[in-house]
Amino acid sequence: MRPKLFIFGIDGGSFDIxxxxxxxxxxxxxxxxxxxxASAKMDCTWPPHTGPGxxxxxxxxxxxxxxxxxxxxxxEKDYKARLVGSNDYGCSTxxxxxxxxxxTLGLINIPMSHPPQxxxxxxxxxxxxxxxxxxxxxxxxxxxxxxxxxxxxxxxxMYRGELGYIHEALENVEARLRSLKYLLAQHPTDAVMIVFTxxxxxxxxxxxxxxxxxxxxxxxxxxxxxxxxxxxYQAVDSALGEALxxxxxxxxxxxxxxxxxxxxxxxxxxxxxxxEAGLMATRACDESSGDKQVADWFIENGREIDxxxxxxxxxxxxxxxxxxxxxxRQRQGIVDEQERMSVLLxxxxxxxxxxxxxxGEAAFARVLLREEAYPGPMCHLAPDLLLVPxxxxxxxxxxxxxxxxxxxxxTGLHRYEGMWIxxxxxxxxxxxxxxxxxxxxxxxxxxxxxxxxxEFMQGRLxxxxxxxxxxxxxNHLSPFTPTMQPESVDLTEAEEDELTFKRxxxxxxx
Numbered sequence: 475m476r477p478k479l480f481i482f483g484i485d486g487g488s489f490d491i492x493x494x495x496x497x498x499x500x501x502x503x504x505x506x507x508x509x510x511x512a513s514a515k516m517d518c519t520w521p522p523h524t525g526p527g528x529x530x531x532x533x534x535x536x537x538x539x540x541x542x543x544x545x546x547x548x549x550e551k552d553y554k555a556r557l558v559g560s561n562d563y564g565c566s567t568x569x570x571x572x573x574x575x576x577x578t579l580g581l582i583n584i585p586m587s588h589p590p591q592x593x594x595x596x597x598x599x600x601x602x603x604x605x606x607x608x609x610x611x612x613x614x615x616x617x618x619x620x621x622x623x624x625x626x627x628x629x630x631x632m633y634r635g636e637l638g639y640i641h642e643a644l645e646n647v648e649a650r651l652r653s654l655k656y657l658l659a660q661h662p663t664d665a666v667m668i669v670f671t672x673x674x675x676x677x678x679x680x681x682x683x684x685x686x687x688x689x690x691x692x693x694x695x696x697x698x699x700x701x702x703x704x705x706x707y708q709a710v711d712s713a714l715g716e717a718l719x720x721x722x723x724x725x726x727x728x729x730x731x732x733x734x735x736x737x738x739x740x741x742x743x744x745x746x747x748x749x750e751a752g753l754m755a756t757r758a759c760d761e762s763s764g765d766k767q768v769a770d771w772f773i774e775n776g777r778e779i780d781x782x783x784x785x786x787x788x789x790x791x792x793x794x795x796x797x798x799x800x801x802x803r804q805r806q807g808i809v810d811e812q813e814r815m816s817v818l819l820x821x822x823x824x825x826x827x828x829x830x831x832x833x834g835e836a837a838f839a840r841v842l843l844r845e846e847a848y849p850g851p852m853c854h855l856a857p858d859l860l861l862v863p864x865x866x867x868x869x870x871x872x873x874x875x876x877x878x879x880x881x882x883x884x885t886g887l888h889r890y891e892g893m894w895i896x897x898x899x900x901x902x903x904x905x906x907x908x909x910x911x912x913x914x915x916x917x918x919x920x921x922x923x924x925x926x927x928x929e930f931m932q933g934r935l936x937x938x939x940x941x942x943x944x945x946x947x948x949n950h951l952s953p954f955t956p957t958m959q960p961e962s963v964d965l966t967e968a969e970e971d972e973l974t975f976k977r978x979x980x981x982x983x984x
Contacts, residue, residue: 476662478577479923480721480728482714483584483669485524486677487731489515489893491707500708503715504895507729511897512939514906516915518733520847520862521794522888525558527732527912528585528669532567534916534931538850540565542586544793545602546769548857552805553781553789555769557602559588564852568916569593571928572665580657582668583628583650585732595663598653600628614661623656624649633675640680640702643672644709651713658720670713676706677735681886688737690885726898726922730915734889736866738882740830742837743873744788744796744861745779751824753817755783756874774874781806786821786859788872795844795857796821818843818858825861830868831879839864866890898922900941910936 496505519526519537529542537543541564547556569579570593579595581587588599590610598615601608608627609615618625631646633639647670654668680702682690692699714729721727748754759778771791772779779787781799785808789797798817801807809817821841828837840862844853847860861870866889869882894915897903900922910918913933920927921935921943937943 477580477658477664477666477721477725479665479726479919480717481665481667481919482717482727482729483528483667484673484710484729484731484893485528485585485669485671486674486733486735486888487729487893488734488736488889488891490734490736490889490891491677491703492893495704495707500704501711503711503718504729507714507718507727507895507897508905510903511727511895512901512904512906513893513895514908514910516730516892516894517909517911518890518892519912520860520890521792522733522866522890522892523792524585524674524732527892529563531730531732531912531915532569532584533563533565534568534913534933535565536848536850536913536932537856538848538853539932541852541855543795543848543856544790546790546793547855548789548793548795549797549803549855550769550789551803553768553772553779555771555790559586559602560591560599561589564855565930566928568920569665571920572925575925577664580661580663580666582625582654582657582666583671584667584669585628585671596657596661598625600669602629604629618653618656621656621660623653625653628671633679637679637699640676640698640705643676643706647672647706647709647713651716654713654717655720658717668717670710672706673703673710674735676702677886678738678884679886681735681737681884685737688885689739690881724899726896726900726919728897728915728919729893729895730912731892731894732912734891734893735886736889738869738884738887739865739867740832741869741871741873741880741882742828743876743878743880744825744870745872745874746876746878747824747828748786748821749874750878753784753786753821753824755780771872772874775876777874779874782808785809785817788870789857791872793857794861794863794870796859796861798858814858821859825859830865833865836864837868838862896922896939901939902941906936906938 492504495501519530523544525544526537526542529540533540541562542558547558550556573593579593581597583600585600588601588608590597590599596614597610599608680699682688683692683695683699684703685691756777757780758776784799786796786798798809798814799807800809825838825841830837838861842860844856844858848856869887914936917927917931917933917935922940
């Protein structure tokens, strides 16, 4: 019976939202799955970002081993916006392991999965560049379109700064479901995973319409906006129900998110603060003739970072990380290796002293060295410092001009706590009293499927959710023959792709 494993991803899914909607009888399919499956709130990555989140899930490893910290390279030596993806993983994934065990795979819209990898089955990847090469085999997209199951890349369906997006998001869910149903029927595989990203986008931009405690709450807003979060969850729940009707009862079903959600209130312009403290500097520039080699978030309103006078900077928006402008590592680095630690300690002390203007309390609970935050063989690709806000409603932004403190660019922000459900004939139903970690999801489902757990995985098998466990760890790799070769992606083109930056800027990521 196929598939033996079905993973339904909800980007940004949160029990904090799901459970009140279930109490109103609005999510019958999630409610039914919770009744027959094991479930738990789930600790995710910090920051709770889409990139490291889904990568941590499919590798069962932490970022210090898998090397994905954000959508972009956090240690790009030329200060460019180099997109990262599946070719940048520092370790194997569950898909490679299952392929070596003889499984075929159907992988649909999983963040950080582009470009396609040499795996048996099919892949519709998640490109952040404007490309048509996001499918394997390449002819599959045309086949699907010819049968009324056209699949647009996720980049093409992102929020574009207009509140009418909610109507498009609901249509996107329906379109994704049509594609999934076609693939389940016409291209059966042993394992299928699909991620629905629309919940994330709607929660980012419509939170204040349904939250009367939010400072930007609009009580007389249009009904479509006030009910946007409820409606998108209902649409995703309906899609889950229709998909489950096509999944054998003997299959293992997992519903999982990459992070949770909550309100977004404040923003902290870390570059403005660093400049006032003397750790970085900007200079006037003509934006039309400024340094075209650097990422566009290093140039703003006629100002650009003056690298020859900058010791500390934020390399990528949304990563909550800071870098030392290190000589020999960065193109215009000015800090010697011997000075690196003293500069980090100076920056850490300054940031620990930052007070939120709304509460008067320390804005950051911790300021961590990367060796503390991201231990592992790929730690050198992490930012040098990681900021951990005291309150997750705070967003750290890279603005070069304007006020140091302002409103969050998104009224809903990611939360560290996600959600997980696993249902099968071997799982013990019920909510765990404790959280699991997202790296535990794959070892637990492998044990459920009686597949050995590879030793490279850092997550642990949650014995308490399974009625019987007979499998152990193994590093045996049975041979398999790739069905395709990975298609090359010109990352130089991707870096310069205006559509990529336009979409991410409209989303509030840049």
